Amino acid sequence: MVTPPTAQALPIFARQTGQPCGNCHTDVLGLTPFGRRFKLGGYTLGGGPFRKTLFPIPPSGKVFPTADELKSVLVPGTASQDAVAQLRSYARQTTSDAKLAKPAATPEQAITDAFAAVQKPEEEPGWFPPLAVMLLGGYTHTQAPDPNWTPGVNHWNANNNTGLAQASLFGGGAMSDNVGVFAQLTYSFPAIADASGKWGWDNVDVRYAQSGQIGGVDVLFGITAHNNPTVQDVWNTAPAWTHPYFTTQLGFTGPATSTVIDGAYSQRVAGLGGYLFINDQLYLEATGYKTLGVVAQTRLGADPLASLGQIAGVAPYGRVAWEQRFGDHNLMVGGFASRFEIAPWSVSGVPVPLDTTGNLADVPYGATNKYTDFGFDTQYQYRGDNYWVILKGAYIREEQRYDAGYIGGIVPANLTNSLNTLRASSTVAIGNDNRVVATGQYFRTWGSPDANLYQGNQDSVPDTTGFMAELAYLPFGSSRAPYWPWFNTRIGLQYFYYTKYSGDTVTSHDKNTFIVYSTILF
Template sequence: MAALQRLTSVLRRLGRVGLAPLFALGFSGLAAGSALAVPSFAIQTDHPCQACHVGGFGPQLTPYGRDFKLHGYIERAGPWNVPFSAMAVASYLRTSKDQASPPANGFSTNNNAALDQVSLFLAGGLGPHLGGFVQTTYDGVAKAWSWDNLDLRATTVTHIKDTEVVLGLGLNNSPGVQDAWNTLPAWGFPYTRSALAPSPSASPLYLGGLAQKTLGASAYAWINSAVYVEVAGYGSPNRSSLARLGADPFAPGDIKGLAPYGRVALQGKVAGGTVEVGAFGMRTDIHPGRDRLTGATDRYDDLGLDSSYQNALDSGDVLSFDARILRERQTLSATCALMGPVGPNCADARLTDLRADVSYYWRDKVGATIALFDTYGPANADLYPDNRTLKPDSSGVTLQLDGTPWGEGKSPLGPRFNMRVGVQYTLYSRFNGASKNFDGAGANASDNNTMRIFAWFAY
């Protein structure tokens, strides 16, 4: 109830700043994180992209796509296929007002066109028990290569009476990247984004702070395609290994020991569609910046609930909904010790992150999505000194229209080629603590409203 009230409050604030007509437009149309599109899986299974992905393009999974992933990527229609794929994302980005300084070398304070990323994949199944993918990415903004998402699995299928149980062991490099639902941050909307876009300064660690900075081993069970249970532990590779892989070894730091992770999800049929409800949690102790001089660590306790619904209608249209609430308790003993003289409440911080999106794909090709986001927490003068309210609060809405003409596998360039084009618009009702004059120097949340036009190719 509190989460619903919070999202309702966001809607009211957006309405007060003149965004109600845009909400009406978004709902009438419905009557990088990191992007992922791997055509080698389509070739391996002899199914078009629409079989696994809503709208005929990754990464939003259909129930069939979830089952393919949880079975270890091993389903195969033929004896062999080339297990390589490539992907590229390019975009044009404009903010309501020029940014105070260029967001990256070689770019201007506004109106930027960029090759956001180019990714190469080794992806496929190997025999009846092994499968996964390895991704490496060129960041066109930072102009550097690095390792990207990693998800390797060993699975087997057993039966307990008449109940099928998939048992799996996995290795991955980002908490949640192994998940089969699009509710967790690793695969949550927006499915493609630009590093040039302005973003709030406060964010829970679980929202990508550990991505490509960790290695985790997991064990899971997928019971009767209805119950998912997983436990995992994450640690930090050494500094030199991360540097060689192109990752920053100092941010956010290295994990002390192992960080435990847990996930449960229930999936079933409701009202002609597939519904999921679940929970997830993680506890992480970090030496910030790999510093050990203070003898202390920063602790992050993350607990969340999520839910999704997807319905492939008889008309060929697809309706989907994803939502989650994440609460993160931070005990920043090491960070506050490194900062020097601080207030008595410096180390005690909390963030709540709410996300909800609904999309409608006409004929599973042309889609409209509206997504609400809200991050908030108590004021802390030591952690948020650069905004007027001393709070981490940021909220708003993202609207997206996109089209995928060849999701059914009939591209003139062959079944491996796929393409999505679209436009995103993100509007902020609050940014870094306030709607108006959030920095004390006259900047408003709406100054960061961002339009992005993108083209996303996969082969």
């Protein structure tokens, strides 16, 4: 959770939908087909013990979703008697077996019959503010003391630290039948070399969604406005939602170098895009990103200088994915592409001038550096009897061209470079609503040698290769658990093992990191 592109399965969504975590998530951030549909539908699905909006939505609707709203989550060919089982929390909380004893003609009718027994006017349930709080903390140990540590800068030691990593306030859910929000405000505690922590906005995703039919084919259409490239994605292979889902701000939890699409402009852009989900199979998206003004970034807690510069014009992003279900098997193959033309923060080595407020001025320059990213990804999910098996893979290649001549105060040795990222992981989630989760991940970054960009790295390369292993336990994940849907927590162990770090194969093991963490949500 220390990196910006993160979030958690939230009590606010559990309260709104009436669903336990395991209906939407295979592993907290990992989404099931039902969870993906909830997000694509704009976070608007209701069904929980509270009214989903402050004021009733006219005409006075029903608390529980209709069969049309939920038919997409049913596996084609599902037997009638199994329809409600796929939405087990509704049946457990709102009906008895006797109410479902009469067989239905279709799976959709089985859902409708189950909901009809418990329908009540929307004015009857109360409304609760759609807010949640998360605390993340833990213990971090590295094989060798962190070389970035300086005595007296903050309260951390060079090694073996225990403390808080992050505190977040979340707001979100349905604003109307078609508009929903996910928003996060975060206080990040200081990292090993930081003098202090800071408040800032975190992931924000505002959506409008509408479903219908075109030529007899089901189509879901949506518009998304967000502040982090790929945070709008619903598969856990895009950079914003990949492993590790949680970690502390200390230690070494991945490569030191990454592509632009992989978090370089988190919370520093405004993105607006549209998407189609056709027949619950084909996903198409087009989005454009524009850098926020320097003053706006500063006020929102996003350091402008932590990025490569200002995006010239609009950076385009496209996404395509094909998802196919075969009974309990679900397979996605897809790809994405983006192009960022960036005016760096210095020109000919001279920093961009300050404006009258003391902030860096928003000054456009004709010369830009170009970063073109191509990504290919796949995800396989198998839903067994009280367990999930998930396999994921993603590859990103970035082509770089430095027409502006500078990156910060550095002149790249080459006019063009390339950078590659590969991630592959497997996860097994076992128990009541995925109570125990084990994950293994292989990650590798490699690219062109550049004596100036990677000065100090062995062989002047960005290459990093490593493995991550995690074991997590979620004691309060189900609808029958104590304090659900008001409280949730996750306890995890992580180990990062490096065979190469920034080109170094001799002392790479010094970066090996062991973390014990816990998240608390309420």
